[in-house]
Structure formats: structure tokens, C-alpha cells
Amino acid sequence: MVATETSGVRGRRRSFDVDEAVETAMRLFHARGYDAVGVAELGTELGIKPPSFYAAFGSKAGLFERALRRYAAGEANIFARAQAEGGSMAEVIERTLLLAARLYPERDGVAGCLVLDGARNSADPVACALAETMRKAGVAAIRDFIATEQPERADALADFIAITMKGMSAAARDGMGEDALTVVARMAGRAFRRELAAEG
Amino acid sequence: MVATETSGVRGRRRSFDVDEAVETAMRLFHARGYDAVGVAELGTELGIKPPSFYAAFGSKAGLFERALRRYAAGEANIFARAQAEGGSMAEVIERTLLLAARLYPERDGVAGCLVLDGARNSADPVACALAETMRKAGVAAIRDFIATEQPERADALADFIAITMKGMSAAARDGMGEDALTVVARMAGRAFRRELAAEG
DNA sequence: GATAAAATGTAGTGATCGCTATATAAATCC
DNA sequence: GGATTTATATAGCGATCACTACATTTTATC
Numbered sequence: 001m002v003a004t005e006t007s008g009v010r011g012r013r014r015s016f017d018v019d020e021a022v023e024t025a026m027r028l029f030h031a032r033g034y035d036a037v038g039v040a041e042l043g044t045e046l047g048i049k050p051p052s053f054y055a056a057f058g059s060k061a062g063l064f065e066r067a068l069r070r071y072a073a074g075e076a077n078i079f080a081r082a083q084a085e086g087g088s089m090a091e092v093i094e095r096t097l098l099l100a101a102r103l104y105p106e107r108d109g110v111a112g113c114l115v116l117d118g119a120r121n122s123a124d125p126v127a128c129a130l131a132e133t134m135r136k137a138g139v140a141a142i143r144d145f146i147a148t149e150q151p152e153r154a155d156a157l158a159d160f161i162a163i164t165m166k167g168m169s170a171a172a173r174d175g176m177g178e179d180a181l182t183v184v185a186r187m188a189g190r191a192f193r194r195e196l197a198a199e200g
Numbered sequence: 201m202v203a204t205e206t207s208g209v210r211g212r213r214r215s216f217d218v219d220e221a222v223e224t225a226m227r228l229f230h231a232r233g234y235d236a237v238g239v240a241e242l243g244t245e246l247g248i249k250p251p252s253f254y255a256a257f258g259s260k261a262g263l264f265e266r267a268l269r270r271y272a273a274g275e276a277n278i279f280a281r282a283q284a285e286g287g288s289m290a291e292v293i294e295r296t297l298l299l300a301a302r303l304y305p306e307r308d309g310v311a312g313c314l315v316l317d318g319a320r321n322s323a324d325p326v327a328c329a330l331a332e333t334m335r336k337a338g339v340a341a342i343r344d345f346i347a348t349e350q351p352e353r354a355d356a357l358a359d360f361i362a363i364t365m366k367g368m369s370a371a372a373r374d375g376m377g378e379d380a381l382t383v384v385a386r387m388a389g390r391a392f393r394r395e396l397a398a399e400g
Numbered sequence: 401g402a403t404a405a406a407a408t409g410t411a412g413t414g415a416t417c418g419c420t421a422t423a424t425a426a427a428t429c430c
Numbered sequence: 431g432g433a434t435t436t437a438t439a440t441a442g443c444g445a446t447c448a449c450t451a452c453a454t455t456t457t458a459t460c
Binding site: 174 | 232233234235236316317320321322323332335355356359360362363364365366367368369370371373374376380383384387388390391394395
């Protein structure tokens with residue numbers, strides 16, 4: 001058996017690719033939620049046995065945390081991606097929602113947002129706390145961004161965007177497709193614009 | 201031991217109040233989600249043993265179905281309540297969202313909407329199908345209502361309202377309070393009004 | 401009160417949960 | 431190559447999952 005860990009610089013040598021394992025776990029947690037994916041199934045899908053699993057990740061929640069971080073650091077960070085393209089505040093916000101409409105629909109059994117819905121209804125308080133922390137960080141970034149131009153109404157406007165995204169994630173998990181989500185994203189984008197224009 | 205079933209006319213006599221049991225189960229499912237509430241806990245909370253449980257409800261999913269129906273037949277049917285008060289279409293829709301903002305925040309450990317989030321991430325396909333059926337019925341009622349005046353845009357507008365409600369339910373389960381939810385509900389109500397005025 | 405019917409309590413089914421103790425195999429170091 | 435360290439596989443931990451067979455008690459009927 002050969003050590004195949006080529007990506008991570010830190011960490012001990014393992015006979016399996018840790019990053020690849022996190023990727024697989026991310027997909028499983030995303031598809032069915034934290035509680036519905038068991039350690040036995042993770043071991044099978046990852047091709048490792050329980051001791052290796054716990055040596056590498058500490059616990060099921062530990063792997064979930066790594067999956068969450070990987071998720072948030074990739075293409076799922078739609079607000080950062082929208083921000084990177086520049087434009088006005090309203091453009092960035094609407095672009096965020098449109099990216100959600102493209103990212104959230106079901107693909108290969110995966111739908112919605114892992115951070116928003118991955119630990120929904122989970123009985124594990126650790127998993128819930130991990131997801132909550134990342135949710136709060138996400139909405140805080142949006143709030144701070146809005147506050148640069150609208151400090152008074154940043155909370156309310158950020159709440160509106162956060163609720164729209166949570167609703168889009170839930171709707172995608174309930175089967176809504178990209179077209180319908182895009183229509184709603186545009187509506188919410190217009191609403192955001194109009195709220196800005198109303199009293200700005 | 202005395203037969204205490206006074207409410208239901210049909211059904212066999214039981215030593216416990218079936219309606220009261222459904223109410224208790226509804227609260228438990230609502231608070232933590234379908235999968236996180238076990239039959240053992242239900243039996244304890246309901247004060248009955250497994251055989252009585254299965255004689256009365258058939259299965260855990262059977263009890264969940266009764267809980268869902270009871271939930272949807274009560275004060276949680278916010279769209280029907282909003283419709284009953286009359287007014288314009290926009291008024292009815294905004295009233296629906298404002299009722300959600302009052303109903304969804306956490307009270308006694310219960311938050312959000314049981315239909316929208318009670319079976320979220322559940323591994324039980326029966327429970328998921330039951331909730332999905334009720335979700336579709338709910339959004340269909342809103343769509344049909346909108347279609348009486350806006351047949352062309354009924355689907356899109358109903359999707360927008362459905363997503364807003366799903367987002368509000370998720371946000372409430374994530375800890376958002378009535379005040380913040382109300383602010384967002386008003387924003388969404390204004391957005392709905394403006395969409396109507398835009399091209400009506 | 402005897403009999404038939406029905407609901408209940410006791411106990412336990414096999415399966416799965418997250419997780420780990422122990423032992424073996426592999427890789428590293430000198 | 432021998433010794434030490436590290437990661438692996440085997441097997442199983444106690445707990446909980448939804449659910450049920452069986453015996454008993456309670457209820458209803460006559």
C-alpha cells in the first residue's frame with residue numbers, strides 16, 4: 001500500500017487522499033444532510049475503515065467541519081464571487097442571488113446550500129453549531145458590505161437577502177429548478193434595488 | 201383505567217386521548233424534526249407503550265401524517281386565515297407573510313413551519329412524501345389565488361411567496377425573532393405589490 | 401357472573417448508531 | 431537489518447432505531 005497524500009503539506013502520511021475523502025463526504029452530507037449519513041457509509045464510500053476514519057478526522061463532526069470549510073472555500077461562496085466581479089452594491093447583491101439560482105438546483109442528487117441546510121434538523125449539537133457559525137459569518141459579510149453604503153438599514157436588508165437565500169436553498173432541495181429560481185432571484189434583486197431607492 | 205377518548209367519534213376506545221397525543225407528537229416533530237424524535241420518546245411523552253402506539257397510529261409516519269394534518273388545519277394555515285380577512289390580493293399576500301412572522305419565531309422550543317421543515321433532511325421517504333404533498337397543496341392554493349387576477353405571472357409570484365415563507369421558516373428555526381421577520385415580511389410584501397404594479 | 405373481544409404491559413426482535421480496544425501490517429529511523 | 435513508530439484491519443463496544451410476539455388485564459356482551 002502506498003502513501004498517496006499529495007495535496008496536504010501538513011498532516012501525517014495516509015494511505016488515502018484526505019482531500020478527496022473530504023470532497024466525497026461533502027457531497028454525501030450535502031445530498032442527504034448530516035444525520036442521514038452514517039459513519040459506516042462514509043467509511044465505505046471513502047474506502048477506509050473506522051480506525052483510519054477517526055485517526056484522520058477525529059469524529060464524524062470533525063469531518064463535517066472540514067466538509068463545510070471546503071464547501072465555503074469553493075464555488076459555493078457565491079457572495080465572494082459576486083463581489084469579485086465588482087459593480088454597484090445592488091448589482092453585487094443581485095448577482096449573488098443569481099449565482100444561488102445557478103448553484104442550488106439539484107445536480108447528481110445534491111441541491112441547495114450545505115451551510116444553510118446541511119445540518120437542518122440535526123440532533124447533533126456540534127454539527128448544528130458548526131453550520132450556525134458559518135451561516136452567521138456569511139450573513140455578517142453581506143451585512144457589512146451593505147453597511148458601507150446603508151449603515152442604518154444594513155441589518156434589515158441583509159436579513160432579507162439571507163431569508164431569500166435560505167428560501168432558495170430549501171426550494172431547490174424541494175425540487176425547484178434553475179429557471180424558476182432565477183425568476184425569483186430577479187424579483188428579489190429588484191426588491192432590493194427598490195428598497196435602496198425608496199429612502200436611500 | 202378509564203376510556204377517555206371523548207373527541208373522536210370514530211375509532212376504537214382507547215385509554216388515552218388520541219387527539220391530545222397527536223397534539224403532543226405535533227409539538228415534538230415541530231421542535232426537532234421527524235427523524236430526531238424516536239418512537240420510544242413519543243411513547244414516553246404520550247404516556248403509552250409501543251403496542252398501543254402502533255394500534256392507534258400504525259407507524260411513526262402514520263402519527264406524523266396526523267400531526268401534519270392537525271397542524272395544517274389549525275392556526276398554522278396562515279394563507280387561509282389571511283384570505284378570510286378579505287381585502288385586495290396584495291393585502292392578503294402581505295397579511296400571510298406577516299402572520300408567518302408572528303407564527304414562526306421560536307416559542308417553547310418550536311419554530312418555523314412543520315410542513316416546510318418538519319421532514320427536512322429526513323431519511324424516511326414516507327415522511328418526506330407526506331410533507332411534500334402538503335407543501336405542494338399550500339403553494340397551489342396561493343398560486344390559484346394569484347391566478348384569479350394574474351394568470352400569466354401566477355407561478356412566478358407564487359414561487360416568490362413560497363420561497364419567502366421557506367426562508368422565513370428556516371430563519372426562525374435559526375433563531376430569528378418576530379421583529380426581524382416582520383421587517384422582512386413587509387419588504388417582501390412591498391416587493392409583491394411592486395411586481396403587481398410593474399406590468400399588471 | 402361467564403364469555404368473548406380488545407387494548408395493554410413486558411420483553412425483546414434484528415439492525416444501525418457513533419466510536420474504540422486490540423492486534424497486525426507497514427513505513428521510518430539508526 | 432533490527433527497533434521503533436505509525437497506520438491499518440478485525441471485531442465489537444453500549445446505545446438507540448422502528449417495530450412486534452406474547453401473555454395479561456381490562457372492557458364489552460350476554
